[in-house]
Each structure stands twice: as C-alpha cells, then as structure tokens.
Amino acid sequence: MDKVTMGIDIGSSASKCVILKNGEEIIGKSVISVGTGTSGPGRAIKSALEEAMLEMEDMDFVIATGYGRNSIPEATIEMSELSCHAYGTHFLFPDARTVIDIGGQDAKVLNIADDGSLINFVMNDKCAAGTGRFLDVMSRILEVDISELGHYSKMSTKQVNISSTCTVFAESEVISQLSKDVHKSDIIKGIHKSVAGKVSGLARRIGLKSDIVLTGGLAQNTGLVKELEDELKHKIQTSPLSQCVGALGAARLAYRHLA
Ligand code: ADP
Numbered sequence: 001m002d003k004v005t006m007g008i009d010i011g012s013s014a015s016k017c018v019i020l021k022n023g024e025e026i027i028g029k030s031v032i033s034v035g036t037g038t039s040g041p042g043r044a045i046k047s048a049l050e051e052a053m054l055e056m057e058d059m060d061f062v063i064a065t066g067y068g069r070n071s072i073p074e075a076t077i078e079m080s081e082l083s084c085h086a087y088g089t090h091f092l093f094p095d096a097r098t099v100i101d102i103g104g105q106d107a108k109v110l111n112i113a114d115d116g117s118l119i120n121f122v123m124n125d126k127c128a129a130g131t132g133r134f135l136d137v138m139s140r141i142l143e144v145d146i147s148e149l150g151h152y153s154k155m156s157t158k159q160v161n162i163s164s165t166c167t168v169f170a171e172s173e174v175i176s177q178l179s180k181d182v183h184k185s186d187i188i189k190g191i192h193k194s195v196a197g198k199v200s201g202l203a204r205r206i207g208l209k210s211d212i213v214l215t216g217g218l219a220q221n222t223g224l225v226k227e228l229e230d231e232l233k234h235k236i237q238t239s240p241l242s243q244c245v246g247a248l249g250a251a252r253l254a255y256r257h258l259a
Contacts, residue, residue: 003258004052006059007250008045008075009084010068013104013132014217015040017048018247019059023255028052031243035104036068045074061254065246067105079253081246082110082118088249089213090116092239097209100228100236101245102199102218104132109203122206128167130198132218137171138191142184146221152185153192153223160190170194189223196227203232213237215245 002021009016013035019028030047034040049055056074064075065084072078089099090112099110106125113119128134139146160182164170170191177187195218212234218224219242229236241248 003060003255004054004058005251005254005258006045006048006062006074007084007247007252007254008041008062008064008069008072009066009081009244009246009250010041010064010072011035011066011103011246012068012106013136014243015044015068016244016247017044018244018251019048019052019054020248020251020255023252026248028054029241029244029247036066036071041068041072061257063250063254063257065250076254077257079250082108082121084246084249084253085215086110086112086118086249087116087252088245088247089215091248091252092241092245093211093213093237095211096213096237098203098206098212100199100203100212100214101216102130102132102195102214103216104136107131107199107202109199109206111206111209120206122202124198124202129165129170130195130202132216134167134170134195135191135218135221135224137167138174138188141171141174142178142187144184144188149188149192150220150222150224152188153226155185156183156189158183158186160186162187162190162194165194165198189227192221192223192227193231195224196231199228200231208232208234210234211237213239215242217243219243
C-alpha cells in the first residue's frame with residue numbers, strides 16, 4: 001500500500017509544504033510568501049493537498065519544521081530545520097557536503113555526511129545583513145521586485161561598493177547612490193556582493209566541502225549565486241526546489257518514521 005507523508009516548513013517569511021508518495025515522489029508542493037503567524041501555513045497545506053488531490057486525513061505522517069513549527073496542529077511531530085535541510089538537500093544532491101541556507105531572517109551553513117545526516121553547523125540569526133531581510137529592504141527602496149534582482153545584477157557594468165555592514169546604514173547608502181543617479185543594476189550587484197561577503201564569512205567559520213548547495217528562497221537569485229561563487233571560489237549548486245528543501249526533508253524524515 002502507498003504511504004503518503006507531508007513536510008511543512010514554516011519560516012519567518014514564507015510557508016512551504018511538500019507531499020511525498022512512498023518517500024520518493026513529490027505529488028504536491030507549495031510556497032506561500034508569508035510565514036509564521038499569518039494565513040501562510042494553512043494556505044500552504046491546502047494548496048499542496050489540492051495539487052496531490054488528497055485530504056489531510058490521507059497523510060500517514062506529518063512533520064512540521066522551521067521557526068513556526070510549534071503552531072501546526074496538523075503535525076504528527078516537530079523537528080529542527082537543520083536536520084530537515086540536511087536530508088532534503090541530500091535527496092536532491094546526494095554528493096552535497098556543505099549546505100548554505102539563506103532564508104528570510106537568518107543564514108545557516110551546515111556540513112553533512114554522505115548519508116545526509118548533520119555533522120555541524122553555524123548560524124547568523126542576530127543580524128539582518130546577509131539574510132533575505134537585507135534584500136527585501138533594498139528591493140523596496142530600489143522599486144525592483146525581489147525576483148528581478150538577479151536579472152538586474154547581470155546588466156551591471158560598473159563596480160559599486162556598499163560598505164555599511166548594517167542594514168539600516170546600508171539602506172541610507174543605497175538611497176544616496178540612487179540620488180546620485182548611479183544605475184540600479186550596479187547598486188544591486190554591490191548589494192549582492194555585500195550579502196555574499198557576509199555569508200562567506202559565516203561559511204569559512206565552519207569550513208567548506210564540495211559539493212556545495214545553496215538552499216532557501218534566496219537561492220533563486222542568480223545574481224547572489226554568482227557573487228557567492230566568486231567570493232567562495234567554488235561552484236554552487238541550486239535547484240528549482242531550493243525554497244522547499246526543508247519541507248522536502250521533513251516529508252522524507254516522516255517517511256522514515258513509518259519504516
Ligand atoms: P524563511 O524559511 O526564513 O521564511 P525562505 O527560505 O522561505 O525563508 O526564503 C524567504 C526569502 O526568499 C525572502 O526574503 C524572499 O525575499 C526571498 N525570495 C523569495 N522568492 C524569491 C525569488 N524568486 N528570488 C529571490 N529571492 C526570493
């Protein structure tokens with residue numbers, strides 16, 4: 001008989017849900033761009049169930065993870081997002097040994113073993129610089145949608161340095177550049193360089209091992225991926241499922257619980 005499991009990853013900025021058949025086949029997935037404390041978790045679950053054409057009662061095991069994992073009554077159990085990201089990444093990239101996860105309000109770097117288990121990690125959850133929050137703030141003042149930042153960055157022709165490491169001061173710096181008519185694409189590349197610098201500093205503290213995979217919502221930003229590769233001097237792998245990796249790992253671990 002088929003077994004169906006669900007992983008729900010409730011972050012600070014987005015709610016993600018993945019439904020797996022027999023621990024292998026993705027039959028439902030969703031990303032809703034609001035996170036814990038909003039309608040996001042409920043909408044993410046509903047949307048993934050609709051795609052899978054199933055009801056909540058059909059789920060054999062449900063794991064909730066992420067910052068808002070404590071507020072999901074549908075969950076059978078809760079798990080740390082570190083293990084879920086490690087297992088989710090291993091499923092997509094079996095050769096991954098370092099996972100860089102950049103989410104809405106934090107960034108983590110994980111070293112994982114060849115079976116996908118977590119070896120160690122470092123985390124920045126104290127400062128908005130080097131997280132999605134930094135790019136969210138900048139995209140608002142630049143009036144460029146977050147999904148367009150990568151495209152703009154590619155068109156840059158001049159180097160612009162954003163020297164402030166604090167989000168609030170960097171925001172003033174960007175406003176000042178805009179008032180001097182500096183081209184948006186050059187500013188955006190500079191912003192990506194700044195985030196890449198912060199995240200690389202974190203990554204170097206733990207040590208990098210190939211293959212390196214970038215997960216989380218910011219992995220969709222091709223401009224940031226490029227700057228991170230230049231900074232770390234390593235190839236970085238991403239997947240169209242990057243933002244769902246935590247939910248995917250949770251659904252995989254849920255399947256293991258049934259064994
Ligand atoms: P969390 O788990 O902390 O909620 P996520 O890993 O879901 O975070 O990522 C959310 C972040 O991803 C937000 O800061 C958002 O701006 C960014 N993001 C979402 N979609 C895109 C996209 N298409 N391109 C670039 N960044 C994106």
